[in-house]
Amino acid sequence: MKRLTQALALLMTMALPAVAASEPLTDTLAKIDETGIITIGYREGESPFSFEAADGSITGFSIDLCQRIVERIRVELGRDDIAVTYVVATPATRFILVKSGAIDLECAATTNNAERREMVDFSYPHFMTATHVMTRRADKIDSLQDLAGHSVASASGTVNIEQLNALNREQNLNIAVIPTKSTAEAFDMVVSKRAAAFVTDGILLAAKIAELPDPSLYALSSYTLSRSEPYGLMLKRGDTAFRTVVNDTLSSIYRSGEINDIYAKWFTTPIPPTGTNLNLPMSADMVEAFRNPTEYQD
Template sequence: MKKQLLVMTVAAAACACTSSVFAQAGDTLSRIKASGTITMGVRESTAMSYSLGDGKYTGFHYDVCANIIKDLQKQLNLPKLETRYQPVTSQNRIPLVQNGTVDLECGATTNNASRQREVSFAVTTYVEEVRMAVKANSGINSIRDLKGKTVVTTTGTTSVQLLRKNERANGIEFRELQGKDHADSFLLLESGRADAYVIDASTLAAFIAKAKAPKDFKIVGEVLSVEPIAIMLRKDDPAFKKAVDDSLRAQFKSGEVARLYDKWFMKPIPPANVVVNLPPSDATKDAWAHPNDKPTEDYMKK
């Protein structure tokens, strides 16, 4: 009997502990205040967030998120708020947000209806166009020119599906490769193993700028999709989402986000001091002027 009671007591304690974990996961602000830490999801190689090595990260979304964290520290009246960094990939970013490992995913994630069923998104910080990069002397200028060619994209992204769904791709047969990450995908193009790399234009522009011979590449073809890029958060935590959105709205209004955009897309950036040279689109500027968390599908209706 005593053994049964012990088992029941341990089980009850485990349930209580599990309930507490789930309660904390749904109250991110309280957990951050209690622990004095926040975890930022960062990418190794995107135009929005990338590694400098030795556990250091930087980029447009990195800076935007750093400002959010400063605002959260003020809101929670914390003398210090430690930022921890968790590298994420296209494949694991959503699970790591869902399970509480990451509080702010500050990579380059598209807000769409499917993902909104699993996670939440802050208001849009950047509106992306999906296009393709090719060798400048390839003769490829449109989707029609991909017949019999090899197209690479990154595992966990939707770029090739978008390409196949485009009406101009009807009857066009091409081979498909997948890079393990964006750097690997660009290497496949750079080495000649792929004829075109399809992904966000900002990612393409960043890798071309960092290439050994940037003039050997060009971004071409039809716009395959217009996609809102936003910071990803756990679902069903309205207080945390409001705090993040309030910080972003303040950064939009003050011109801070526009300043950071100019810093990262129009001026030399580390470590090679290259210039991406990608001015903000009208859609991006409209997202700053009228903050919203609409998914891709709403943009496609326009």
């Protein structure tokens, strides 16, 4: 009897590592497995990262990356039937949607910084840019100081409007800062001459200007309001298992070289809906970020 008890105890001990290795799904992955749905946040008009095409499909550079993450999740869960639901996430609503779990992954152009990491988590960087200013060339606004006394639009909930407000206070520029609900609304204010300038990420401004009937009428500032900072895919804070799947997928895309084709599709070849070519080769910062993917810490 004693030998039988010892044998049973040995078998139980041997079984423990296997049980520990098979950890239960938690948080986002468990939710996706239970519902059969992954919910992705996107922008309606943030080309080339995230936008709604003329046929109603959701597309863009960030979306392409997230679609590959969805494929990886299907494999991880052993479920080919995992469906994707897209939800609009504006600059003003995106953090609430992620924190509340209304969206599982925000796939757009959201800057990763220390303040935001107090609320949410970010994936490895997938782009880098700085804050620039768009103006009408005819107005001959060549510096931040030239904006003194003018109206300047910027989307609520962005780091760009925070940077603009800070510089406005520090330099006593008397700029009338106009918060908008979206980048599209702020852009339209400059085109319609309701604002002298629009402040946001340089890459987003370049894409918007390139889509205009006559881009030569508008200028993108050579000066910046910030240093270059990374975009990251945004997810719920503290969900280590889900973040690991997201980052492992990106790391595989980056290290395999697949990122080169995805990048070229959106930044160095014509893109829908206008066939605009941004002609933007990968920067040295981006080459390094893709060569050695790591979590950004500023």
